[in-house]
Amino acid sequence: xxxxxxxxxxxxxxxxxxxxxxxxxxxxxxxxxxxxxxxxxxxxxxxxxxxxxxxxxxxxxxxxxxxxxxxxxxxxxxxxxxxxxxxxxxxxxxxxxxxxxxxxxxxxxxxxxxxxxxxxxxxxx
Numbered sequence: 001x002x003x004x005x006x007x008x009x010x011x012x013x014x015x016x017x018x019x020x021x022x023x024x025x026x027x028x029x030x031x032x033x034x035x036x037x038x039x040x041x042x043x044x045x046x047x048x049x050x051x052x053x054x055x056x057x058x059x060x061x062x063x064x065x066x067x068x069x070x071x072x073x074x075x076x077x078x079x080x081x082x083x084x085x086x087x088x089x090x091x092x093x094x095x096x097x098x099x100x101x102x103x104x105x106x107x108x109x110x111x112x113x114x115x116x117x118x119x120x121x122x123x124x125x
Contacts, residue, residue, distance in 0.1 A: 001027065006044055008037040021045045049073035053115070054086055056101060061093030061118040068101055072110040086112055093120035 003020045013033050019041045020028040026045065029038045043049060051073045055065040074082055082105055089101060095118040102112040 010036045048076040058091045067115045
């Protein structure tokens with residue numbers, strides 16, 4: 001059995017939750033002041049997920065980089081693979097905020113989208 005204390009980040013309470021897990025089963029969870037805390041701890045112990053934001057090189061734009069983010073969380077152990085796949089991309093301006101950069105990143109069911117507009121050099125948007 002594994003026992004850990006995890007600080008919940010889902011609401012402003014920031015509860016320190018002590019949890020005990022055995023394999024893929026949450027045995028005990030104490031210290032959460034709302035039901036969301038127990039679900040957060042379950043996910044964090046059994047299948048931690050993360051969302052990431054980074055940037056991609058833009059050619060011919062008014063800015064050299066465009067910020068991007070995922071449309072949802074991915075398994076924590078796939079973060080470095082995801083960042084490598086994102087950084088392998090090069091965009092050509094113009095780039096529009098919300099534009100899909102990579103559909104279904106690594107088959108994880110999330111897309112990479114631009115979070116800002118980068119006009120083309122010379123004003124062609």
